[in-house]
Amino acid sequence: MGKLFDSIRNTQLWKSVFRHGYPDTPRNRTLAVLSNFFLHLHPVKVRRSGIQLSYTWCMGGLTFFLFLIETITGLLLMFYYRPTAELAYQDIFALREHVPIGIMRELHRWSAHMMVITVWLHMYRVFLTGSYKPPREFNWNVGVILLVLTLLLSFTGYLLPWDQLAVWAITVGSNMARATPFLGHEGPGASLISFGGLNFIHAGDDVRFGLLAGRFVGEGALLRFYVLHCVGIPLAAATLMAIHFWRVRKDGGISGPL
Amino acid sequence: MSEQLKHFVDWLMQPTLYFALSVVALVAVLKFRAISTKKSVIIGFFVLGTAFFAWAWSDPNFNKIITKPDNVPIVILLATVIFFSWLSLHRGYINDERKKKGLPTLEGELGKQKVFTWPDLVYTELICMVLFTALLVIWSIKIGAPIEEPAAQARTPNPSKAPWYFLGLQELLVYFDPWIAGVLLPSFIIVGLCAIPYIDVNPKGNGYYTFEERPFAISFFWVGFLLFWVSFVILGTFLRGPNWSFFGPFEYWDLHKLEPMVNIDLSTYFWFDLLGRPKAPSDPLLRELPGIVLLLGYFAVLPVLLQKPLMAKLFDGKREHIVRYHLMMHLLLWFGLIPIKMLLRWTIDLKYIVGIPEWFFNV
Numbered sequence: 001m002g003k004l005f006d007s008i009r010n011t012q013l014w015k016s017v018f019r020h021g022y023p024d025t026p027r028n029r030t031l032a033v034l035s036n037f038f039l040h041l042h043p044v045k046v047r048r049s050g051i052q053l054s055y056t057w058c059m060g061g062l063t064f065f066l067f068l069i070e071t072i073t074g075l076l077l078m079f080y081y082r083p084t085a086e087l088a089y090q091d092i093f094a095l096r097e098h099v100p101i102g103i104m105r106e107l108h109r110w111s112a113h114m115m116v117i118t119v120w121l122h123m124y125r126v127f128l129t130g131s132y133k134p135p136r137e138f139n140w141n142v143g144v145i146l147l148v149l150t151l152l153l154s155f156t157g158y159l160l161p162w163d164q165l166a167v168w169a170i171t172v173g174s175n176m177a178r179a180t181p182f183l184g185h186e187g188p189g190a191s192l193i194s195f196g197g198l199n200f201i202h203a204g205d206d207v208r209f210g211l212l213a214g215r216f217v218g219e220g221a222l223l224r225f226y227v228l229h230c231v232g233i234p235l236a237a238a239t240l241m242a243i244h245f246w247r248v249r250k251d252g253g254i255s256g257p258l
Numbered sequence: 259m260s261e262q263l264k265h266f267v268d269w270l271m272q273p274t275l276y277f278a279l280s281v282v283a284l285v286a287v288l289k290f291r292a293i294s295t296k297k298s299v300i301i302g303f304f305v306l307g308t309a310f311f312a313w314a315w316s317d318p319n320f321n322k323i324i325t326k327p328d329n330v331p332i333v334i335l336l337a338t339v340i341f342f343s344w345l346s347l348h349r350g351y352i353n354d355e356r357k358k359k360g361l362p363t364l365e366g367e368l369g370k371q372k373v374f375t376w377p378d379l380v381y382t383e384l385i386c387m388v389l390f391t392a393l394l395v396i397w398s399i400k401i402g403a404p405i406e407e408p409a410a411q412a413r414t415p416n417p418s419k420a421p422w423y424f425l426g427l428q429e430l431l432v433y434f435d436p437w438i439a440g441v442l443l444p445s446f447i448i449v450g451l452c453a454i455p456y457i458d459v460n461p462k463g464n465g466y467y468t469f470e471e472r473p474f475a476i477s478f479f480w481v482g483f484l485l486f487w488v489s490f491v492i493l494g495t496f497l498r499g500p501n502w503s504f505f506g507p508f509e510y511w512d513l514h515k516l517e518p519m520v521n522i523d524l525s526t527y528f529w530f531d532l533l534g535r536p537k538a539p540s541d542p543l544l545r546e547l548p549g550i551v552l553l554l555g556y557f558a559v560l561p562v563l564l565q566k567p568l569m570a571k572l573f574d575g576k577r578e579h580i581v582r583y584h585l586m587m588h589l590l591l592w593f594g595l596i597p598i599k600m601l602l603r604w605t606i607d608l609k610y611i612v613g614i615p616e617w618f619f620n621v
């Protein structure tokens with residue numbers, strides 16, 4: 001058995017991919033991290049305290065992992081889902097009956113819920129260890145935006161099944177936008193934004209209308225939420241995550257006492 | 259016996275008591291850390307919690323609300339938040355005690371050693387990922403994602419709830435108009451979170467758990483995150499039913515349960531009850547003057563009055579931190595408006611401190 005592995009490791013094919021021997025010596029362990037695109041997110045050596053589960057709770061890592069699960073399962077779901085008022089509900093319904101390994105929707109939904117929880121706990125841990133203090137102030141801020149994006153990802157996805165639960169949850173959520181000061185038609189100060197007695201802010205053009213592409217949660221909102229959910233927000237979140245991870249290293253790795 | 263206990267739990271869970279008890283529990287846990295951080299405390303808590311669940315499981319109303327597919331994560335949230343809060347306090351307590359004896363913190367002790375990322379870190383990550391994947395797959399096989407009736411604009415379900423992570427904000431709608439509960443307060447939460455590293459100038463407690471070196475910061479975050487965010491999510495999910503009325507965990511969600519709502523504006527109290535006028539002034543600004551004066555006093559005068567003692571306590575009295583101080587106060591006062599409004603509602607049925615519906619300006 002060992003011989004077999006050795007001979008595989010000696011082929012040109014293997015060597016063209018992995019440029020180091022078995023990672024059991026310091027040199028090879030260093031190379032294992034440095035010469036691997038994914039692993040080189042990490043430093044070669046880390047403080048023992050920083051990788052203790054009871055210190056980081058692994059919550060940042062799990063959040064990222066859940067984001068990856070969401071990307072993969074979401075992509076699979078996109079094969080079966082058409083974002084129109086006639087088809088959306090039907091397509092979701094058919095997922096359970098007609099699609100092989102029919103747990104993609106479940107995986108996607110439960111992972112999304114878990115991601116909200118892990119991102120909250122991650123923030124909680126970062127706060128409780130004082131890891132937002134210098135030099136990590138900026139990365140905390142990147143994190144806050146990631147938190148908002150995570151919630152928005154979840155919120156936009158909530159509408160897509162196009163059932164009663166979805167439509168009314170988004171209705172309740174987006175009704176708040178009506179009351180935005182100055183910009184919502186039921187917000188304080190909205191009547192001040194007028195010109196020659198003509199009101200600029202009304203139900204047909206306030207921020208809620210902009211969000212929903214209509215006066216209520218209808219077909220326009222479905223398309224908007226779909227595009228934001230599948231393309232817009234994931235791209236923004238992925239970019240910010242890259243910055244977030246890069247900054248973790250630039251700021252000296254996982255925090256620890258100085 | 260069983261029925262009586264259920265009634266007692268229902269009674270205990272009503273918003274006023276629920277909130278008061280949460281405050282007491284929080285203060286007790288933080289104050290008596292020597293006891294609350296013991297391992298036996300958290301184990302005992304989870305044993306009791308599990309026993310409660312097992313006992314309550316057979317109750318049809320309890321069972322219905324707990325086993326709703328979308329509510330499973332909230333049970334997980336409750337358990338993990340409690341466990342991790344305990345863990346942080348536990349480690350903080352150990353560190354605080356070690357420091358008193360002149361020893362380095364747990365993190366400082368371990369941090370002296372450096373280990374290779376491969377294998378120590380990558381294996382931890384791998385195991386985390388495998389376990390988590392297993393959990394998610396089992397969960398997905400066991401519990402199907404919900405799908406209700408197709409969307410219908412004409413039929414409003416009762417209750418209509420926002421997604422669970424926003425239920426804390428929906429709960430605030432009981433006390434505030436949407437422009438505060440749904441727009442201002444969330445914006446201030448985001449701004450406030452961003453501002454934390456720039457407001458907190460205490461250099462201690464960076465990179466290790468502690469309580470005694472940052473008592474104000476930690477207590478504040480516990481109050482904000484546990485008391486006003488997580489506990490409101492739980493209240494909104496499990497204890498709010500049709501018409502957003504309160505329902506105990508063992509209570510049947512009766513569509514016709516109506517809670518009497520007699521809410522009175524501050525201006526009414528002022529002009530009728532205090533001055534005995536038959537009619538409030540018709541000019542809204544004059545009518546609402548008492549509330550406006552109160553709010554101005556709260557937001558503009560109070561920070562100035564408290565400046566000296568608080569600056570001395572939190573910023574070593576250094577003048578250069580004056581901007582931080584006022585930013586912090588502004589955010590804290592908005593936050594403080596929540597419990598104030600809740601208390602006023604519960605005690606004197608107050609609806610608005612300033613109520614100018616003509617301009618949608620109700621506070």
Ligand code: HEM
Pocket residue numbers: 056058059060061063064067119122123126131132136139140141142143144145146147150241244248253254255256451
């Ligand atoms: C999609 C969301 C997020 C992802 C995927 C993510 C991921 C990570 C990861 C993998 C780490 C390494 C350490 C660890 O696992 O704890 C980390 C560190 C950090 N995160 Fe996040 N994070 C997210 C959101 C946030 C949020 C919401 C905040 C704060 C508001 C935040 C602030 C930080 C800070 C300050 C660090 C450095 C901590 C230290 O050095 O101890 N992140 N993040």
